[in-house]
Amino acid sequence: MATTTVPPQAPEPVPGPKKNRIGLQVLDYRGSKTTLCAGCGHNVISERIIDAMYEMGIQPERLMKLSGIGCSSKTPAYFSARSFSFNSVHGRMPAIATGSILGNTSMMALGVSGDGDTASIGMGQFVHLMRRNLPMVYIIEDNGVYGLTKGQFSATADVGSKLKSGVINDLPAIDTCALAIQLGATFVGRSFSGDKQQLLAMLKAALAHRGTAMLDVISPCVTFNDHEGSTKSYKFMKDHEEPIHDVKFIPHFENIEVDYEPGTTTEVTMHDGSKLRLRKLEEDYDATNKIQAVSRLMEAHEKQEVLTGVLYINTEAQNFVEMLNMVPEPLSSLPESVTRPPQSVLDEVMAELM
Amino acid sequence: MATTEVAVSPHLAADRSPIVNDLSLQVGTVNGSGSQSSNSVLLRTIFQMGVPVSGKNLFPSNIAGLPTWYTIRASKHGYVARKREVDFLVAMNAETAKEDVMTLEPGRAAIYDEPLKLNELRDDVTFYPVPFDKLTATVCPEAKLRKLVKNMVYVGVVANLLHLDMAEVEKAIRSQFAKKKKAADMNWSAAQAGYDYAVANLTKQDPYKIEPMDENQGKIIVDGNGAAALGAMFAGVTVVTWYPITPSSSLVEQLIDYMNQYRMTPEGKATFAIVQAEDELAAVGMVLGAGWAGARSMTSTSGPGISLMGEFAGLGYYAEVPGVIWNVQRTGPSTGLPTRTQQADLLSTAFLSHGDTKHIMLLPGSVKECYEFAGEAFDAAEQFQTPVFVLSDLDLGMNNWMSDKFEYPTKPLNRGKVLHKAELEQLAEWGRYADVDGDGIPYRTLPGTDSPRAAYFTRGSGHNAKAQYTERSDDYENNMARLSRKFETARNFVPQPMITGEGNKVGILAFGSSNFAVLESRDQLRTEAALEADYIRVRAYPFHKRVAEFINAHEHVYVVEQNRDAQMLSLLKLDLDVALLPKLRSYAYSDGMPLDARSITDFIKNQEGK
Structure with a gap:
């Protein structure tokens, strides 16, 4: 294109709002104003979800937000308003998630549940969802109490943990991570709403995973469970959080090379080519070893430590959608010509029944 | 073998006029003994002879060892309902044989296993003793198979006494064991042994007989659950979830077979997903999740499952999510009589859930309607964006019925009021629960619709026309009134009486x-x-x-x-x-x-x- 015309001087670009790789602003990932208590850990998690979606460049319309009932289950209203959301019934989000994902396998799914919604009323559905390795992110916003009904113990409360009223919990805590690992979830992590960097990295990695990514996020309830004697308070977490590694997530569209000393870091390549880099803080912890993960979790309970990080990851296992051998197109939009067999099929069946 | 010493009961008079093509034959056996195959052969034989026929299985909630009865009714008038009286008894089960014989009306007939000596019980019934074990041993050298083959011997005896066409018996046996030649041969030998024994040893003394008719041209035999499965397949079902429960399990089991055969792409991919859920709560939740995502989804259950689905049914009604739920009713309450039939879930299904909830129910009255209503139910569910219940029952669902052949659907699938991107972007305003057309039915979008205006928040809590959370009394009342209007609209849409x-x-x-x-x-x-x-x-x-x-x-x-x-x-x-x-x-x-x-x-x- 030989030309001598000198193009007019392009004006200096006005620094506009920051956009992500698909041209959306952080604003495009916001939801309506939260109605939860000021300082609630859940609000912080919603913020991290917004950050993770923005940084990953996820098209909001491609995401389904699913939840059960409880404070945590309200939060899908507070992020990504352009995503499709289904706030269902108590403890039954897994069934809604399973159905909606099967109905349209081209969608991403993110479920938000709480410790009551998952570990008590929803335990039956939770374990079966983990077992199926349904491709979705499943977040438990875990505060050890029922907030919406004013502070009763949940099943993740630790033995000896104390309610505001002075009632002591006598029953052992259900470790949702240990369960999820044992049952077949392929990405299991625990984090803390107050650990911004770790939570964000884990959320991004979870969004890149094609299997059940279960994140148990300790999220203190400032109104009912943030006092002395609680094992789910900000203070307790600050004192007892034991990260097993530094979590770094490098999305496939970012070409960053970081040198690391061999043996100090485990690098996992995700389904979309993204990299999950786990720099060991705890020697010998191998996040691909199921047995070790569960064993270390049990040990942590004994020591009153709260292990955080990606406790287990397996990018090889088949997920539920793959097992079902379905057509790649969403079932929801298959045309009648595909879903209604021709007259000849009916004739054949009728002949067999004669 | 009439002797002069014994006075013959007037009920057994030799000059009774023959009763042709009008009888109810009952076989009493032990469940798990393979009698189902023998009974199917008898049913099919009569069907093939052109005589209207129906079969009913009365079975225990048990896998093996308890009494079971199968009743075949042949009726030249085409009556296929249960007939209370048994005309012709085949008493194979020692445990129930005496009671079965004692309940016969005078003048009826009974074939029995010879060692049971039932003939001593009464003298106003025609008895035909048959040494089943001896006959079975001659045709079946393998002792462990004898229990199964023994029942085919009575088929031969019945065939002889009722004048059934043995060529049709053989055809029915070969069709029953189509994929197992050896089993077909052995069973055919057993039937022949029974027939030959009857020829040589029994004198026909009762008036019942079957004569060929030509009433079954173009007819099929099918159970309601199989018919429903076919209907669902031809209605384009894509997501099926279930939890096993009698008497509904065979609906999804047959659907699985049909879908695996007829709903795979040439590349070998399924155009559907079928999930055995962990319980009925999950099954119906998956149906609603899939319905919300835009798939044609269904589950099948019975009374106890319906009870478990209550909470989700209310969510589906209030959040307006389509889905089809088959209730193949059995006898309640509680576990009730799980293998008996009833129509006793009508009220609990109509208002299933808490609050002001009411559901569309379809009530099929034949196997053909099980087939047709499977499609009607999907159309209604998507048209009205609500769970639709189809109430069948054990009698309809699990028993074999004659029917006219099913017709290929002529109506295209009705997917209801769904807004796609282009339509959505032409609208000045869109509210998920707004009654634009005055029929109470709002417009919905499906997850994935590629427009920033498409998403909405689905919830079981109070919501206004724009699907926003609300606790305002007027919003609540308006929404409930609209749901009521929607239900009124359904009156003229669902199958008419x-x-x-x-x-x-x-x-x-x-x-x-x-x-x-x-x-x-x-x-x-x-x-x-x-x-x-x-x-x-x-x-x-x-x-x-x-x-x-x-x-x-x-x-x-x-x-x-x-x-x-x-x-x-x-x-x-x-x-x-x-x-x-x-x-x-x-x-x-x-x-x-x-x-x-x-x-x-x-x-x-x-x-x-x-």
């Missing part, structure tokens, strides 16, 4: 599997009491206005149903003008056995003073 006869004083109202007994009862009333009764068969709830019109046009209407508490009558009372209520009379039949014509006829004759 079928009406037979007009201008008579007496009417009969029935639904579902009661249909066959009512049809026969109307003939009995006509011939025995010169009573003409018009008949309305209700096929859906909400009731079409013709239901009220029919009741209004009659002096009184017998509401015939299979439950204790007259649930259909109760549902009618809620719906009808009070002035019509005195016209209703109840015949509520409830013993877990399929309804028979005689029970209805006797009741109505008595009420009418005839």
Whole structure:
């Protein structure tokens, strides 16, 4: 294109709002104003979800937000308003998630549940969802109490943990991570709403995973469970959080090379080519070893430590959608010509029944 | 082998005129003994001979070792309902044989296993002793198979005594064991051994016989669950979830077979997903999740499962999510009689859940309607964006029925009011729960619709026309009023009632599997009491206005149903003008056995003073 015309001087670009790789602003990932208590850990998690979606460049319309009932289950209203959301019934989000994902396998799914919604009323559905390795992110916003009904113990409360009223919990805590690992979830992590960097990295990695990514996020309830004697308070977490590694997530569209000393870091390549880099803080912890993960979790309970990080990851296992051998197109939009067999099929069946 | 010493009962007189193509044959066996195959062969043989026939399996909630009965009714008039009296008994089960024989009407006949010595019980029944074990041993050298083959011996004996065509018997056996040549051969030998024994040792003394007719051209034999499965496949179902429960399991099991055969792409990929859920709560939740995502989804269950689905049913109603739920009813309450039939979930299904919830229910009255309503249910669910229940029952679902061949659907699938990107972007305003058309039915979008305006928040909590959270009284009331309007719109959409006869004083109202007994009862009333009764068969709830019109046009209407508490009558009372209520009379039949014509006829004759 030989030309001598000198193009007019392009004006200096006005620094506009920051956009992500698909041209959306952080604003495009916001939801309506939260109605939860000021300082609630859940609000912080919603913020991290917004950050993770923005940084990953996820098209909001491609995401389904699913939840059960409880404070945590309200939060899908507070992020990504352009995503499709289904706030269902108590403890039954897994069934809604399973159905909606099967109905349209081209969608991403993110479920938000709480410790009551998952570990008590929803335990039956939770374990079966983990077992199926349904491709979705499943977040438990875990505060050890029922907030919406004013502070009763949940099943993740630790033995000896104390309610505001002075009632002591006598029953052992259900470790949702240990369960999820044992049952077949392929990405299991625990984090803390107050650990911004770790939570964000884990959320991004979870969004890149094609299997059940279960994140148990300790999220203190400032109104009912943030006092002395609680094992789910900000203070307790600050004192007892034991990260097993530094979590770094490098999305496939970012070409960053970081040198690391061999043996100090485990690098996992995700389904979309993204990299999950786990720099060991705890020697010998191998996040691909199921047995070790569960064993270390049990040990942590004994020591009153709260292990955080990606406790287990397996990018090889088949997920539920793959097992079902379905057509790649969403079932929801298959045309009648595909879903209604021709007259000849009916004739054949009728002949067999004669 | 008549001897002169014994006076022959007048019931067994040799000069009785033959009774052709009108009998009920009952086989009493032990469950798990393979008698199902033998009974199917008998049923198919009579069917192939062109004689209208139906079969009913009365089985225990058990896998092996308990008594089971199979009743085959052949009727030249085409009556296929249960007949209370047994005409021809095959007593194979020592445990029940005596009682079975004692309940026979005088003049009937019984084949029995010789060592049971049933002939000593009474002298007004024709007895045919057969040494089944000896005969079986001759055709089946392998002792462990004898238990299964033994039952095919009685097929041969029955064939001889009832004049069944042995060529048709062989055809039926070969079709029954189509994929197992060795089993087919052995069973055919067993049937022949029975036949030959009868020829050589038994003298026909009863009047019952089967003669070829030509009534079954173009007919099929199928159970209601299989018919429903076919209907769902041709209605384009894509997501199926289930939790096993008698009597509904065979619906999804047959659907799995059909889908694996006919709904795979040439590349070998499934155009569907079928999930065995962890329980009925999950099954219905998955249905709603899939329905919300835009898939045609269904589950199948029975009463206990329906109870478990209650909470989700309310969510589906209030959040307006489509889904199809089959309720193949069995006898409740609680575990009840899991292998007996009833129509006793009508009220619990109609209002399943808490709050002001009411559901569309379809009430198929034949296997053909099981097939057709499977499609109607999906259309209604998507048109009205709500869970739709189809109420079949064990009798309809699990028993074999003759039917006209099913017809290929002519209507395209009705996917309801769904806004896609282009339509959405032309609208100035869109509210997920706004009643734009005045019919109570809003417009929905499906997850993934590629427009920033497409998403909405689905919730079971209070919401306004724009799907926003609200606790305002006026928003709540308006929304509930719209849901009520939507239900009213459904009255004219769901299958209309079928009406037979007009201008008579007496009417009969029935639904579902009661249909066959009512049809026969109307003939009995006509011939025995010169009573003409018009008949309305209700096929859906909400009731079409013709239901009220029919009741209004009659002096009184017998509401015939299979439950204790007259649930259909109760549902009618809620719906009808009070002035019509005195016209209703109840015949509520409830013993877990399929309804028979005689029970209805006797009741109505008595009420009418005839």
